[in-house]
């Protein structure tokens with residue numbers, strides 16, 4: 485029998501929402517198996533969540549589904565017709581069991597309904613932003629943002645009739661003042677490069693609520709092991725999986741996590757932009773993630789010890805580390821990072837950039853290379869790498885002082901790392 489309008493109104497009065505709730509029921513995933521290990525801790529999730537042990541052969545561990553396409557069947561034809569392609573195996577740019585498996589592990593770690601893995605962090609960032617914006621939209625972001633993201637926001641948004649304002653990531657008043665009528669997104673990094681400034685996430689989320697904006701956070705420097713951005717009420721969290729998530733400096737990848745509804749909006753953007761993750765890379769990422777908790781514990785502990793050592797060294801001018809009381813947001817760090825801090829340490833050596841170069845040359849263990857989050861310590865100077873496009877004056881203005889060194893502290897024995905720094909510094913000043 486055809487329902488009358490009144491029937492529907494009656495239904496609304498007894499609590500069933502009607503018009504505003506004409507939405508497709510969404511499940512978490514897409515997934516092969518319900519394996520979130522939701523009630524377990526991060527180390528357990530990292531090992532077990534998402535893993536697809538092949539029921540046909542009994543092979544332990546997710547097989548590498550190295551294929552570009554899949555046999556079509558009734559279910560896939562139906563899904564294509566109804567625009568539900570994300571939940572069926574059709575074509576690897578759309579989805580692949582190797583992606584689903586690692587996406588489930590990431591969702592478990594992020595406390596997310598849904599995640600997508602991308603071929604790079606930048607693919608994740610550009611797809612997520614384009615999906616959340618439309619013609620004429622405005623974004624408020626940070627002056628301390630990752631260079632690739634800065635270039636995308638600054639150079640490319642304009643081509644789509646969109647715009648951006650860059651603010652201090654730590655000054656909520658400045659962020660609020662930058663909000664315009666057409667602002668749609670607040671885009672920030674939880675911990676910035678290279679000065680490890682902390683974006684006050686609670687306040688940022690409150691600002692997003694107040695002005696009806698989506699809050700997107702790049703959590704690459706911290707990972708969901710150190711802090712779960714979605715638990716703070718952030719709409720979407722992104723990671724460059726190239727860094728800590730993979731942790732072995734051997735793949736390029738990115739992730740986006742959030743509600744199924746929002747992530748479903750990013751998925752068609754990925755289909756257009758490209759940049760889905762290759763199945764073999766999915767395998768490497770899933771394998772690496774199994775030790776995420778182990779690695780992060782060591783990164784965090786080593787970094788704190790190294791930062792403390794450096795702070796007490798007479799030849800080191802200043803150390804930037806959220807676990808030190810000298811960090812100008814120490815209180816916020818304690819609250820937001822729950823004592824885990826980070827595996828990154830930045831510091832200024834006496835004698836400026838000349839001595840910073842000498843330090844890099846004298847060190848044996850840390851590799852002089854850009855990037856971060858690998859098991860091996862990586863060291864670089866922001867002035868000629870991440871912030872190289874800025875003039876010396878611009879660098880000074882955002883706090884990139886002479887002699888600044890950025891160290892991604894690896895999982896080597898901390899005593900070895902400290903001895904190496906000690907010999908390298910002693911050699912310079914002897």
Ligand SMILES: *Cc1c(COP(=O)(O)O)cnc(C)c1O
Pocket residue numbers: 604605606607630632633673677702704705724725726727736737738
């Ligand atoms: C490296 C990095 C990116 C970009 O990731 P790719 O995997 O290199 O594309 C984005 N944000 C931050 C904070 C990064 O460190």
